[in-house]
Amino acid sequence: MFVSPMLLHKIDEPLDGADFITELKLDGVRLMLSKFDNKIKIYTRHNNEVTSKFPELCKLDIPDGTLLDGEVVVTDQQGKPDFEAMMERFMSSKSIHKIQYCVFDILYHEGRKVTHLPLVERKELLDILIEQSEHITKVQWMYGNGEAYFNLVKEHSLEGIVLKRADSSYQINKRSRDWLKVINSQYADAYIIGAKKDEFGLLLGIEEGEKIRPAGVMEFMNLEAKKIFYKSHQDLITGENKKFIFLDPKMKCRIKFRNYTKDDKLRIPSFVEYIS
Incomplete structure (x- = not known):
């Protein structure tokens, strides 16, 4: 039952x-x-x-x-x-x-x-x-x-x-x-390097040395932060495919997450604040 x-x-x-x-x-x-x-x-x-x-x-x-x-x-x-x-x-x-x-x-x-x-x-x-x-x-x-x-x-x-x-x-x-x-949340600084086309979701990247490696998708973001993203992202588009648009990594934010997965991605990342 x-x-x-x-x-x-x-x-x-x-x-x-x-x-x-x-x-x-x-x-x-x-x-x-x-x-x-x-x-x-x-x-x-x-x-x-x-x-x-x-x-x-x-x-x-x-x-x-x-x-x-x-x-x-x-x-x-x-x-x-x-x-x-x-x-x-x-x-x-x-x-x-x-x-x-x-x-x-x-x-x-x-x-x-x-x-x-x-x-x-x-x-x-x-x-x-x-x-x-x-x-x-x-x-x-x-x-x-x-x-x-x-x-x-x-x-x-x-x-x-x-x-x-x-x-x-x-x-x-x-x-x-x-x-x-x-x-027990962990925190990290990440760049927004892309976005989903069909639903909300932002591709995140973590800085490692001189490179930025893909670190997963963030689906949790407050409304005000979303508005700021949509006002700013058009000028940063560098390419696209069927599922995503890709962005120049200029927008940086603080995120919290559960842990790193075995393939080094952020598990359940959510937005905290933008970093200037």
Whole structure:
């Protein structure tokens, strides 16, 4: 069965209050996993059934009448979540990447809805139900310590942290301030070296020595910054093809992004400000 999951609000700085619990933000794919009538079914947060993509999860030993919320991840040799490897695995069940379903909440227990229970009580249910195995584990958590944990996350170049009110209910299909995320963003200076023709997207380039290397596409930019770009870019056009126009690298901007991909591109870059 599918239930639309509870979503997180984004904040810029971590909180330290003891009325919140702190978890690692896992860099994987959000999945709802249910077992009813002794059949396991798996859905993405957008209600796409993906049971067939994860045959190893269909063998999990969980009680009938259970609905879990969690993140499926692939880890690298250092044990860190590897999003690119996870996407390779998501696209093909024949991929050699081993997955683990990291459970952080439970919505149904023994066929009964438990979303009204405080979060810490739902965590206690998970402790009873979930025994760590090759393909399933529970997300570890602690009370408070959000700032210290976030600093540790930054040291290890992990994605971020999640802060949740300890007494919060599970609010189906809602983005609630009871659940917060703090992303470990990185920053860089980049040139705008082109633009998509059919939809908004700016080609970015990073300066390396005397050259500027392509560094990906930026799709997130505020309206005022877009207006400035469209007023200025016509005089900078140097060429085009079917998909892109290419620009003389004169417009420079500060961007934030998640991390560098394996092919040295910026992952999820977004505009911060222009640099004169």
